[in-house]
Amino acid sequence: MVNLRFCFMNDPELSSTTGRHSMKDATSRVLWVVTDEKPGHRSQQEGLVERLQALASFDVFWLNVESLDISLLDVLLRRRIKPELPAPDWILGAGAGTHSLILKLKRIFRAKTILLMRGAFPMALFDANITPVHDNPPKRRNVLPTTGVMNPVVPRYEGRDEHTGTFLIGGVNDHYQWDDAWIIEQVARICRAQPQVQWTLTDSRRSPDAFLPALKALALPNLTLISYRDTQRGFIKQQLDTTGQLWVTRDSVSMVYECITSGAPTGLLDLKPLRQSRVVKDMDKLLQQGWVQDYAQWDIQQPLPVTETKLWEADRGARWLLDFLR
Template structure:
């Protein structure tokens, strides 16, 4: 008898980072058990839909076994979809709603989640990367974030660090890419920096899956330390990973992440010549294994 497929509703707010997290889990589940997934846009969902029990996007779909979503908007989607059609909810973040409203929350340890049967702790956020052996790869990439509530910014100092990284590793073919938070004065300097032997590719010129395909092929990856999710994506590849220093506004649980990684010698810093230890995280696979082999026996 053919095993019944697991029906997964993958809720999306159409934000690239959030979709990458949930897609990582969905694909990892598919590798472990027969599954069908349905991508559902919940960007137009409103609180009134929870009250009135309205979720038209699911009316023509098979009833869900699992509801998966990442991002603040997806939390509402999970609750509305479950109320209308059932299924077990899996929230891929520390929710702003009470945790008790969800069947399971997959939360990075740096968000300091409570210990609960409803919470699965991860090392960083999930991702959808497929790592490959990069021992002989000539490629390297520099990922730039920007100022945040945890970090200030100094574009001149940052550019100096980038120049030093590129100049000290000229055997690598470097690509530099930025993000929506990257200050315009730095992007202008990168566009007109003729002495920097690297290809600058602004994020606005990239396709949706470009970074997910490019990153695993790099032998060396440098990330500005403000970009927590990108740090953990880099650590999920076979590359050696380095962190580019960014001035802190103050000491917080987020700024401590880079300090702990450097102290553990899992990443390089611009001031150190030591090569990092390789760990190659695969938290999507670990979370999926827990779901399929343990948690779902009592919830699906």
């Protein structure tokens, strides 16, 4: 476990974390993380940064895109941005709103730039890029394709409570036909097929309002329902870290990859695809490759199996960067 020290600067849009060594350590790299604060982008950045700090000495500063106002003249004259901070060695961005900013910062500081996911600018402009395979990254030396997006989840393969299970429920989406009644029926069948397991279910912002009340009406004795509105910070992480098995709706792409990364046996609840979208193809590929089990083909009286293959893309990405940008 990495011991992180959090400091909040005078600028409310900026914060810093220091890795294994203090900022006085001359060998520490300075990493500026430019973030648009969108949850999905922030999650990828956090996962990668945590692994970088676990593997090497980094002084990390988080900068909100809204706190960075960089003019063309600033770039041409290489005017110092954020003079209260040490100059960056590496600059990390994720999300369209960060692309031009990190290129401007690259010009000013002559720093290495790292982009997560594909952008509108040519990949050659960035020193390194990490992009999920499902986004069809180009085959370039400076591009690392990943299985899904990176996340902050740390795998745990032993010590799980086999008498517990978790359902993670998404909702209305552009890729699958959402059906409350069918999802509820699957959940009920699994609970009744494995009465020895105490199940916990939580929904999400996309779940229809009628979903939890309809499921509650079944009064399943071994199922605890928790609305996402009532979950505490870190609840999902705790479930991923301890639960014996996971069932997740396949529309929740980031959650599916977090489940796989966690090391918990994972199954996908059944939903009918609306079209052969990128997400649908990606979920089908995960099933074909054995990363997850399909409800339609699994004997639900049996607990889900542990996968033989392991996934920890944040760790792989961090190790690749440390080698590639050294």
